[in-house]
Every structure is written in C-alpha cells, then in structure tokens.
Amino acid sequence: MALEQMIRNILVPTDYSDASLNALESAIDIARRNQSLLQILHVEETDGEHLGPVKLPLSDHAREVAEAMAVGILQKHGIGAGAIFQKGFAGPAIVQTAFEKKSDLIILGAHGASGMREQFIGTTAYYVVKYAHCPVLIIPEGSKWLDFKNILFPHRTSFGSFKRYEFIKAMSSDQRASIEIFALSVDSDTVEGHALELMTHRLNEGGKLPAITLSVQFREHKNIPREVLDRADRMQADLLVLSPAVDVINKQFFIGPFCQRIMHHAKMPVLYVR
Incomplete structure (x- = not known):
C-alpha cells in the first residue's frame, strides 16, 4: 500500500x-x-x-x-x-x-x-x-511537533511488530528520518538478534524509505520502561511508537503496565499502534 x-x-x-x-x-x-x-x-x-x-x-x-x-x-x-x-x-x-x-x-x-x-x-x-x-x-502541549525525524520503535520479535512499520513510515515526510528499532527480548538469544538484522535489511531495501537503525537491548531483569524512556531522551526522539508488543501480555482492550508507564512519563509525542 x-x-x-x-x-x-x-x-x-x-x-x-x-x-x-x-x-x-x-x-x-x-x-x-x-x-x-x-x-x-x-x-x-x-x-x-x-x-x-x-x-x-x-x-x-x-x-x-x-x-x-x-x-x-x-x-x-x-x-x-x-x-x-x-x-x-x-x-x-x-x-x-x-x-x-x-x-x-x-x-x-x-x-x-x-x-x-x-x-x-x-x-x-x-x-x-x-x-x-x-x-x-x-x-504533548508546550511544543510544536510538525514532523518526525527521530522515531523510536520498541519492539519484540515474536509479536510481529514489523507489520506496523508501514504506518510508522507515513508519519514522516523526511527521507532522512531515522526509525530506530529498539529490540526488547527476554534473553540474549543470538537467533533473535540475527532475525532482527535480517528484517531490518529487508525493510531498508529500495532506498526510498526512511533509514532504519537497529539497537538491540536485551531485558535481562532490567527496567524496560526506564530503558525505553532513557533511550528516547538520549537519541532526542521526536516520536515514540508503542504497541502491545512492548508488554508480554497482548489482549484486546488492554494496555500493559510497561506501555502505561512509558506513556505517562514520555516527553515527546507517543503513537500507540495495535
């Protein structure tokens, strides 16, 4: 499409x-x-x-x-x-x-x-x-958000979040925009890391799409909402994309605790995509 x-x-x-x-x-x-x-x-x-x-x-x-x-x-x-x-x-x-x-x-x-x-x-x-x-x-109020050039997309491979990528692309008009996939994993399985790299390469094929950078962050008992918010601040993200895949539980009409905390404390626009 x-x-x-x-x-x-x-x-x-x-x-x-x-x-x-x-x-x-x-x-x-x-x-x-x-x-x-x-x-x-x-x-x-x-x-x-x-x-x-x-x-x-x-x-x-x-x-x-x-x-x-x-x-x-x-x-x-x-x-x-x-x-x-x-x-x-x-x-x-x-x-x-x-x-x-x-x-x-x-x-x-x-x-x-x-x-x-x-x-x-x-x-x-x-x-x-x-x-x-x-x-x-x-x-958020107080600032103008007229385009999105630094987009952070926390992601779990097993939930098929890449299906949402086409929608995320439509949020930015700048071909130099960066969409960083911030990988969240329950362990440091290298198979999952290779799968992310392969999918990123496929998404970048064609040359006319916003650039995708890949940052793999394994959870390993860390605070996922804090990790996501810190990463968004460090990269000066102007759009943070959340989906049910951020939380382990994925149910209809349910917003998991990780997404709730991130949404409440984010300093930039938040896009929630099911």
Missing part, C-alpha cells in the same frame, strides 16, 4: 484548549503529507466533566467555531476538512465517532483531552488509547 493511502482519514478531538489546538497543528501537517481528510470533533460532555478548559461552552457557538476551523484549514492548506459535533462522555464519543467515520488515526492533545494534569495523559486520552480501533497519536 502506498504511503499516501495509509492515513486517509484523521480524527482530531478539540475542546479549544491550547493543547488540543497544538495537536490540530500536528494533524494538519500529517494530513497534508498523506493527502488525508481531516475531521474535527468537538464533544460537549453532559456530565459536567469537560475535556479540558473549554473556552466556548455554548453549543451553537462551539459548532460555529469548529465549522469555521474546518473551512479555514481547507482554504489555507488545501486539506479536506469537516466538523463533527457530539454530546456525551468524551472518551466513548471519540472512540465511537472514529469507528463510525472509519478513521485511520486519532490525534489528541496530551492535556486538552482531559482536565487532569498530574501525568502526561489523562483519563480521556487513556480511554481512547485503550478502546480505539485505530492508532492514536498523543501530542
């Missing part, structure tokens, strides 16, 4: 907070690179718990703003965009809308998705990551 077809439909929930608007900027750039349709979702929660500091509480006004944003994106960037307005609980509304609209990617602001501030993601973002049928990209 061609890269421009990997991400055809992007859903961006917004509550008009700075964090969610920052995520929208990232979404615009990804949509432009992939020729995607951008759908802006505003959820007015009915239980009194907002997505974040909603600046425009009136439904009619919020609808008008979302529609104006969609029109502005089309006029300024040439990206097809639409506005969706829902009422209900934020997390389920986002997940259900993404399913109904057949979204290929959901992009959330790290704190715009929840009023909670004590960790990287709040309850709404966690719910979306857990239950969404498609990949979820969480953008």
Whole structure:
C-alpha cells in the first residue's frame, strides 16, 4: 500500500484548549503529507466533566467555531476538512465517532483531552488509547511537533511488530528520518538478534524509505520502561511508537503496565499502534 493511502482519514478531538489546538497543528501537517481528510470533533460532555478548559461552552457557538476551523484549514492548506459535533462522555464519543467515520488515526492533545494534569495523559486520552480501533497519536502541549525525524520503535520479535512499520513510515515526510528499532527480548538469544538484522535489511531495501537503525537491548531483569524512556531522551526522539508488543501480555482492550508507564512519563509525542 502506498504511503499516501495509509492515513486517509484523521480524527482530531478539540475542546479549544491550547493543547488540543497544538495537536490540530500536528494533524494538519500529517494530513497534508498523506493527502488525508481531516475531521474535527468537538464533544460537549453532559456530565459536567469537560475535556479540558473549554473556552466556548455554548453549543451553537462551539459548532460555529469548529465549522469555521474546518473551512479555514481547507482554504489555507488545501486539506479536506469537516466538523463533527457530539454530546456525551468524551472518551466513548471519540472512540465511537472514529469507528463510525472509519478513521485511520486519532490525534489528541496530551492535556486538552482531559482536565487532569498530574501525568502526561489523562483519563480521556487513556480511554481512547485503550478502546480505539485505530492508532492514536498523543501530542504533548508546550511544543510544536510538525514532523518526525527521530522515531523510536520498541519492539519484540515474536509479536510481529514489523507489520506496523508501514504506518510508522507515513508519519514522516523526511527521507532522512531515522526509525530506530529498539529490540526488547527476554534473553540474549543470538537467533533473535540475527532475525532482527535480517528484517531490518529487508525493510531498508529500495532506498526510498526512511533509514532504519537497529539497537538491540536485551531485558535481562532490567527496567524496560526506564530503558525505553532513557533511550528516547538520549537519541532526542521526536516520536515514540508503542504497541502491545512492548508488554508480554497482548489482549484486546488492554494496555500493559510497561506501555502505561512509558506513556505517562514520555516527553515527546507517543503513537500507540495495535
């Protein structure tokens, strides 16, 4: 499948907070690179718990703003965009809308998705990551993330994480981008190491894809979340890709403890791909 077809439909929930608007900027750039349709979702929660500091509480006004944003994106960037307005609980509304609209990617602001501030993601973002049928990209507030050139992909060979590589490639437009496969293993089996090297060579065939570097890190009773976070900091990663393969347990609607800890403490955008 061609890269421009990997991400055809992007859903961006917004509550008009700075964090969610920052995520929208990232979404615009990804949509432009992939020729995607951008759908802006505003959820007015009915239980009194907002997505974040909603600046425009009136439904009619919020609808008008979302529609104006969609029109502005089309006029300024040439990206097809639409506005969706829902009422209900934020997390389920986002997940259900993404399913109904057949979204290929959901992009959330790290704190715009929840009023909670004590960790990287709040309850709404966690719910979306857990239950969404498609990949979820969480953008931290405070910095602009308009392209991804240093991508870290923690990986376990036995779970077939390389199937997610095509999607990861579509996240970056820079042919000089580096995707580092940070291998996680239960032991130092050299057969697994050779398998990783062979797969990396196959992925690099063709010459037009982002470069892949291979770093093999065997667990051997070490702290896997800390190892991943330290590696991301050292390589100045601007995107950290997680999948159920980071944890030994791989079940539907389950986010393992390793992924949870990494997501809560990461300083860069996190892409969760099932």
